[in-house]
Amino acid sequence: MDKSKQRALTKWLKSQSVLAKPWLVATIGIAFTSGLLLIAQAALLAHLLYQLIIEQADKYSLLPSFIGLGAVVLLRAACSWAKERTGYRCGQTIRHHIRQLILNRLHELGPVSIQGRPAGSWASLLLEQVEELQDFFARYLPQMAIAVLIPVVILVTVFPINWASGLIFLITAPLVPFFMALVGIKAADANRKNFKALQRLSGYFYDRLRGLPTLRLFNRTDAEAEQLHLASHTFRKRTMEVLRLAFLSSAVLEFFTAISIAVVAVYFGFSFIGELNFGHYGAPISLFTGLFVLVLAPEFYQPLRDLGTFYHAKAQAIGAAESIVEFLDAQPDTGTQGQETPDLEAVTITARDLEVLSPDGHVLAGPLNFDVKAGEHIALVGVSGAGKSSLLNALLGFLPYRGSLVVNGCERRALSLTHWRQAISWVGQNPQLFHGSIRDNIALANPDATPESINHVMTQAYVDEFVMRLTDGLAHPVGDRNGGLSVGQAQRIAVARALLQDGALWVLDEPTASLDAHSEQLVNLSLHTATQGKTCIQVSHRLDALDNCDQVWVMADGAITQQGKFKDIAAQGQLADMLASADRRNLDA
Structure with a gap:
């Protein structure tokens, strides 16, 4: 030195x-x-x-x-x-x-x-x-x-x-x-x-x-x-x-x-x-x-x-x-300087020439152009590395970007991230629970939640199905890396946590990717009910469920290659190839 x-x-x-x-x-x-x-x-x-x-x-x-x-x-x-x-x-x-x-x-x-x-x-x-x-x-x-x-x-x-x-x-x-x-x-x-x-x-x-x-x-x-x-x-x-x-x-x-x-x-x-x-x-x-x-x-x-x-x-x-x-x-520009606090009861998103950047300035995805209306359900599909998670991270405020990304008429980098994230309910594919009880993990975003509220979201997320079998109930301790719970049980707790947040925008990053059939069915039912009337952007690996979405965006190499309703784009382009590949895998199985 x-x-x-x-x-x-x-x-x-x-x-x-x-x-x-x-x-x-x-x-x-x-x-x-x-x-x-x-x-x-x-x-x-x-x-x-x-x-x-x-x-x-x-x-x-x-x-x-x-x-x-x-x-x-x-x-x-x-x-x-x-x-x-x-x-x-x-x-x-x-x-x-x-x-x-x-x-x-x-x-x-x-x-x-x-x-x-x-x-x-x-x-x-x-x-x-x-x-x-x-x-x-x-x-x-x-x-x-x-x-x-x-x-x-x-x-x-x-x-x-x-x-x-x-x-x-x-x-x-x-x-x-x-x-x-x-x-x-x-x-x-x-x-x-x-x-x-x-x-x-x-x-x-x-x-x-x-x-x-x-x-x-x-x-x-x-x-x-x-x-x-x-x-x-x-x-x-x-x-x-x-x-x-x-x-x-x-x-x-x-x-x-x-x-x-x-x-x-x-x-x-x-x-x-x-x-x-x-x-x-x-x-x-x-x-x-x-x-x-x-x-x-x-x-x-x-x-x-x-x-x-x-x-x-x-x-x-x-x-x-x-x-x-x-x-x-080391201060990568993640857009954390904003102070704007617009009304986020219903969320609309507009992107024009959007380029998502890595913390050191490399382009991860883009340019992207899209519109998301309030209450609309968007499905993001594509192979690994297509840029889906990069887009979500830019939207959540974890990655910087160039171009325009407007939320309810306000540029995302100008938003107060604390205010913005309070309007988001997020569920990822790898549920992260923390040391404490099941109740502590459900009430992560709202530690002062009433027992009635927690019981309500537990029922909605089918958490009560396994909590009732536990000796300690909601006081059951959660160990390191979700110790003591199965992946499906941990994911249902994560869904209950998101339900308690009750955001106007739901961001779902392959929430059922690691689940068994029973847990996947329960989680899908919970999410389907919870996102009714809410803006929802979901990364999905289940192509057979895309027809329920308002729009399907197919991504490849950081760009949106197809965009529209599932029935309109299913027979052409990359989505058709993905459906054909999925059919072949099902036949081989």
Whole structure:
């Protein structure tokens, strides 16, 4: 990663800290207070040792100093606790905000863009990589200010007492951040590679785990296990490289800190035996001065050492932020900017020279010209890849387009997508249910739906046929990938969900493609009743049911090649070929 990109990512990370500025300021303020208490602690400790060793003072006469020292220690402990709490809240606030940014962008991009990457990589982006930003905001950013404030306060305290030790501090202090930066540049690049390897491993593992039955049937489990082993080995190497650089950074910082403290100790040692006679202001160096400065010496470098330790957190954050920023900056034009909210009680659609585009701008379908009247039923047919799903995705607002696509007199890209989608009831060929109960899945679009409404749509979708046989009824839990339910049962729940939405436009993407005969019959009955009087666009693989539609559109290579009533176009063109092919398959069966 080049330096300009690192600077840009660091700038982006710092810009996010504005959201948690009160927590950040509180963390720095508490740490500064702790630094002042540290100086008081060093002074009390040096005073007690000087009085006990040199002045031979009675220990009972020093009781106030002992009490003061204990109180300072307790106050510093309280400051450390409070600093950790406020630092954590700072990081937590920003992590929540960044996760919300990612979720909002996923919502804007829609399923077409999301399906372009493995599910595991999204999980890694949203969970692990955002989590790696915590220490940057909770520790590194506050420490940047603390690493300046505390040493300056100590220098201001030490210079009036002994300018030589203050000069040693001043000269040796820059060595720590200098070598920290040298190691940190390499660490940032190692973290970036580590996160890339983690994304690949997460996506690979999730996809293979989901497809384990298929791998077993094709006897590919051993081969895929070997590939998974290689991917995990790569990730292990990347992780060990990051740890190696982290330990190297700590070792370098400890080395230069120890050297600097040793120089201060040697100076005072030679001063006490009379070999060095400079650094003071005329008065001889006392044990109090030496102890006071030597107690402060490790604490002078400690903020810099902590900054070096947390510099690894900065490297982690930069590595994690690269993928996050790339994702947030990728903004395909899906037409999400609209604010228009026309009346959608009845839906009409008009397209002129419509070209549906992929998120990166390639033409997927078009140019298309068509008119859909209110209450009209349209059947879309064609081979796989003909452009049917692309057209539906443009209509739903998941894909950008060129040309004109007008809904109720308003250009679709000018519509408020929230308002538009509230008028759509959608049923796809692969029903997606979520963790929760059957009731939760039916009431997805309307969590406040009354029991009467839910029972009504259950009856319409024939969900009650199998729910009554379940011990828990509507409270029956739904597992991952519709676990515990058959495909037909899950599809009937999806139809009930669409019925509860009660949209003016029904979009059906082969809703019976994966069903058995019994479930297909029930779902078709439900949909036929539900779409009466509603505008409906349906992708269909059942050519024998097309005569019930007002229009049939035959698509091929992204274009509508035939358009009209089924009886008018069934004997010619591509539709005739498709019907003949279907008849041959039925005869062969």
